[in-house]
Amino acid sequence: MGRRTGRAGPGADGSDLRRGLPARGVNRPNRSSAAPHPPTVGQVSSDTVGSDHDTFDVIVIGGGPAGENAAHYAIAGSDRTAALIEHELVGGECSYWACMPSKALLRPAQILGAARHMPGVEEKITAYGVHVADVLARRDAFTHRRDDSSQVLWADAIGIDVLRGHARITGRCAVSVDGDRPRTLRARHAVVLATGTVATVPDAPGLRAALPWTSRDATNLVEIPRRVLLVGGGVVACETATWLRQLGVEELTVVVRGARLLPRVEPFAAAAVTDMFGRHGIDVRFRTEIRNVARDDARDTGIGRIHGGPATVDLDDGSTVEVDEIVVAAGRRPATEGLGLGAVGLEAGAATSVDDHLNVTGADGTWLYAVGDVAGRAALTHMGKYQARVCGDVIAARAEGRDLDHPRYRATADHDQVPQVIFTEPEIASVGHTAASARAAGLDVEVLEVDLAVAGSALARDDFTGHAALVVDRATDTLAGATFAGTEVAELVHAATVALVGKVPLDTLWHAVPAYPTVSEVWLRLLETRRP
Incomplete structure (x- = not known):
């Protein structure tokens, strides 16, 4: 999840680059004092959920990127209200302890490595390694030294109430918060679980x-x-x-x-x-x-x-x-301990599962949702944000009485279409199936493989290495998966993702001409392996 340092709320250009959220219009501040909405089918009347002061249209438990996106999409462009409950930092694991600091630590050495393998530049590099203090300082700038005030300001600016404390589900559409002012909240339309996961430590003696x-x-x-x-x-x-x-x-x-x-x-x-x-x-x-x-x-x-x-x-x-x-x-485990799942007929402290509308399976009705790592699908920040966007749109559609017969209301990318980049040396960028997982799923596949040896890679740096593989479903002649392993290959995976999700036949991909001289020319080399 990208963060624009030193800037609170939406960017000056009208977009929020930190969260990948669109700049959507908000007619007025969305607060719990807003006039109650008439109930829609399957929802709970405001008369049954307590005083309006502690009543919100949507309650999101967990203030990470998935929770932020779910709350925003559920209320955007409306007078609906949302509460975002977080017991640590708004922005979640990604912003302070995972994606952002880890990539900030990795990037300087990647740049140094590139410089050391570029004639005309390498002669100017005299330091043996990176300057650790400066690397850590840059990391701290991206994490705001674990200060979430700018993200709280962003939430406030678009009408999301941020509440501090641990949340616990106490019944249908009911959530208690144990913060500075303990209170019980009620949701008119939805409660969304976005609590993520926590690290586990094996039970080895003395560990x-x-x-x-x-x-x-x-x-x-x-x-x-x-x-x-x-x-x-x-x-x-x-x-x-x-x-x-x-x-x-x-x-x-x-x-x-x-x-x-x-x-x-x-x-x-x-x-x-x-x-x-x-x-x-x-x-x-x-x-x-x-x-x-x-x-x-x-x-x-x-x-x-x-x-x-x-x-x-x-x-x-x-x-x-x-x-x-x-x-x-x-390994990690779902952060559901003490969340009160038992109060609504679910197994206390257990992992959750969801349908494609992101409703928690086993819960009565359509009021309880889960997004992000706790949803039990793909434990990746970008997939959590994707699920949250779908979830927020589903909540909004149901609140407004619209039907859900549209692809945007179903999280289908979780099904064998998940992209991922592993920022090791070399990088690994992949989407969809591996050859082994495709065959295990019963697909008849063909694997196309080549080394990453094209003009673009040779020009990029002298030590550029890598290998690429496409997994092709013979029945449809479309991609079932793709993997690139090599020097800075992260940006190659989105083209593969588009081809896979769009079910583009390989004969059509022949006409997607890669620009010369770029590393993307590897696509041509891969397709050429099929020539008679």
Whole structure:
């Protein structure tokens, strides 16, 4: 989720670039004192939901990017009211502890790497590595030093009431808030769950007592440990390993329970990251788990600070590693503990599931929605925002008595059309199926593969490398998936996403001519592999 630093609310050009939200007209401030609306079919009359002072049309629990988008789309261009409840920071995990700080940490080293492989520029580079203090300062600028005041101002400007505190569902369309002024809120039309996920720490002996870092510490690091043990082999773990090494961690050991890194991507892409880890001196241990951790003086010194003295870690491969910090990136769980799901007939503290209108399955009626990571679909910020846009439009349509017989009211991109970029070295950009997942889904597929060796890549930098693969559904001759692994390939994935979502036949793609000399010329090379 992009953020425009030093600017509160919508941008001066009339758009809100921080959230990817459109500049929609708001006729007047939307507040809970607005006149009540007549109930629509399936909704709750204002007479049944309590005093108007604590009554809103829409209540959103969770103030991250998904929650912000859901609230905005549900009320935009109307006199409907919305409350956004957040017990931490408005902007959520993405703004302060995930997408924004992680990419801010990764980018400087990418630029340095490009400069070091460009004749005429490399001779001017004298520093060995990045200037850590400046990198951290730039990161802090993007996170506003975990100050959410500008995002609160944005919400206020478009008529969203921001309420601080923990929320709990107490019944149909009823939510209690335990903030400075405990209160019970009522929703005329909808309650939206947008609480996200929280990091989990495995129950290995001594690990939790050692107070290891989680992703929040790693993205907000203040001190650079000299020796680190990193637990995990997924996206968060691999990106974290990348910037830790780039920022100066001298000894980095990665412990992976499985047989490979990044098990959900194409094998060639995972192998490229594994190979690069080896070149950078990162010690990756596959099929390995922690047996025991000892850290006598573990103490909570604050986010991103080393949590005590050295830790001794016994691994089940028989080795022992002494490190200055342990980083756990071994999974996340839905943040539904204490949310009150049991009050409406759902399993307390469990994951939720949703239909394509984003209504929570198992809940009575159509008043309860979930978006973002907690919805149990694609745990990616851009997909959470996408779900929220659909959800907000569904709520608005139902509130205005409109039918939902239109594609915009269904979240279909979650079904095998999800794009993702993994900002490792090399980058991995993908959408849809891998060859293996397509075949597991029963598709008859053809795989087209080439190296990323075109004029555009050669001109970009001297060490440009990479590989690309298209997974083609033989029955329709359209894309079922695409993967690009290589130097700065992130921008290649949207073309593949458009082709996949639009079900563009490969014969038609022949006429989508890539500009010369760009890296996108790889599309021509891929299509040429099918020539007789």
